[in-house]
Amino acid sequence: MIWLIGNRGMLGTEVEALLRQNKMPYLASDKEVDITNKDQLQYFVSDRPLSWIINCSAYTAVDKAEDEPELAFRINADGPRNIAEIAKNKGAKLIHISTDYVFDGTKEEAYRETDNPNPLGVYGKSKYQGEVNIQKVLKKYFILRTAWLYGTNGNNFVYTMLRLFKERDEVRVVGDQIGAPTYAPDLASVILTIISLNADDFGIYHFSNTGKISWHDFACEIYTTAQRKNLLNKEILIHKIKTKEYPTKAQRPQNSCLSKEKIKNTFNIPVRPWQAGLQDYFAAK
Numbered sequence: 001m002i003w004l005i006g007n008r009g010m011l012g013t014e015v016e017a018l019l020r021q022n023k024m025p026y027l028a029s030d031k032e033v034d035i036t037n038k039d040q041l042q043y044f045v046s047d048r049p050l051s052w053i054i055n056c057s058a059y060t061a062v063d064k065a066e067d068e069p070e071l072a073f074r075i076n077a078d079g080p081r082n083i084a085e086i087a088k089n090k091g092a093k094l095i096h097i098s099t100d101y102v103f104d105g106t107k108e109e110a111y112r113e114t115d116n117p118n119p120l121g122v123y124g125k126s127k128y129q130g131e132v133n134i135q136k137v138l139k140k141y142f143i144l145r146t147a148w149l150y151g152t153n154g155n156n157f158v159y160t161m162l163r164l165f166k167e168r169d170e171v172r173v174v175g176d177q178i179g180a181p182t183y184a185p186d187l188a189s190v191i192l193t194i195i196s197l198n199a200d201d202f203g204i205y206h207f208s209n210t211g212k213i214s215w216h217d218f219a220c221e222i223y224t225t226a227q228r229k230n231l232l233n234k235e236i237l238i239h240k241i242k243t244k245e246y247p248t249k250a251q252r253p254q255n256s257c258l259s260k261e262k263i264k265n266t267f268n269i270p271v272r273p274w275q276a277g278l279q280d281y282f283a284a285k
């Protein structure tokens with residue numbers, strides 16, 4: 001039995017769709033089971049055998065985390081520790097989703113799994129502590145770090161840009177932060193592949209779509225694609241600005257590129273370019 005935690009989030013909905021499609025037995029929970037409450041977690045699966053746990057739940061409000069660090073750490077650090085303890089007690093393998101925000105973004109090349117984390121803000125620090133807590137408790141874990149995740153469910157950069165294009169004639173987008181957009185169904189597919197292989201190459205892995213682009217150029221690509229699909233019929237000025245011109249409470253990594261070599265080689269997983277993911281996003285709209 002597979003337990004999917006966070007099944008109503010942007011990634012969780014895609015994972016659940018694939019579990020259904022592949023007729024894999026699973027149970028799912030979201031906010032009705034508080035991951036910061038170990039007793040609730042234990043009660044929910046007390047009489048159920050588990051082989052895998054997928055944790056897609058997280059506190060993801062990057063700027064808001066600066067104002068409520070205790071809550072961010074409870075969800076992103078204490079929650080994963082509780083889940084890891086359940087996994088250990090049940091003899092289950094854990095797949096946990098983490099983030100490029102564990103890095104400071106100062107490296108020029110793509111980040112590898114062996115690079116030392118150095119998170120800049122509360123969100124990144126809480127996510128990194130979650131990784132550390134899992135590794136202290138459990139041996140049978142897969143920590144999947146991803147970046148620039150978007151999908152057809154929930155708030156994300158693509159959704160926000162499309163909304164702003166309809167509301168405004170001009171938008172300002174940061175052009176000096178780079179990364180590789182990650183289409184949520186592609187990450188969900190990786191999760192299902194690991195489970196289908198019944199993999200035991202435990203550890204930390206990086207996954208995003210291939211390529212690299214700035215937020216500004218990604219916004220331009222979203223705009224031209226929306227126009228081509230007849231979802232927009234007006235001209236929009238998209239201004240490229242520097243990070244310092246758009247101050248936020250939490251500092252973002254300048255470089256969010258992640259190396260996919262380890263995950264490709266270990267599980268023989270093909271990784272699509274980010275452009276393919278964006279085309280699928282619009283096809284699903």
